[in-house]
Amino acid sequence: MDVSSRRKFLIISLGAVGASLAGVAAYPLFRYLSPQPTGGEKGRVTIPRAQVGAGQAHFFQFRGHPAVLLERTPGVFAAFSAICTHLGCIIRWLPEKGEFLCPCHAGRFASDGKVLAGPPPRPLQVIPVAVAGDNLLVG
Ligand code: FES
Known part of the structure; x- marks a missing residue:
């Protein structure tokens, strides 16, 4: 060489x-x-209905962000982004009060996502939910 x-x-x-x-x-x-995994086709997430106890909130990831699902009344489900509309903290569910609390500045949201009190300027972002047999299709 x-x-x-x-x-x-x-x-x-x-x-x-x-x-x-x-x-x-x-x-x-x-x-x-x-991009984060979306959890399903077109970002739709399937959650077994049994995972959402009456009066309880089920937190999950939706399109890479925290989201929450709850049964507002028997057979009526609602899903929201779990990100507070004030400065982006993650909300918590208070089952004894039936409302969401943001731990950062005490913002409170009703079970339909509307602002009850505190600094959040807008309701929680709603995510569509459909019941399909024993499953809930979110997104
Ligand atoms: S970030 Fe939620 S109330 Fe401020």
Whole structure:
């Protein structure tokens, strides 16, 4: 192997190593910027009806964001984004009061998502729900 061939080999080898390192470094950024799994076709999530107890809230991920599902009255379900419309904290369900509380600034929302008190400027974002046998189709 002459000097020219060794030089070519070295350049190609260093290029391959550099490309590999660039790929390793870029992968976390790619994963961070990639859309979150949506949980189903067209972002629709299927939740077994039995997971939503009467008077209880069921929190889940919807299109990469926290959401909540509850049975407002027997057989009537509602789903909302669980992100407070004030500054984006995650709401909690207070079953004894039948309302949502935002722990950050004490914003309160009714079981239909409307603002009851506190600084939230808008109701919770509603997500459509359909009953399909023993399942609830959200989205
Ligand atoms: S972020 Fe919810 S009340 Fe402020």
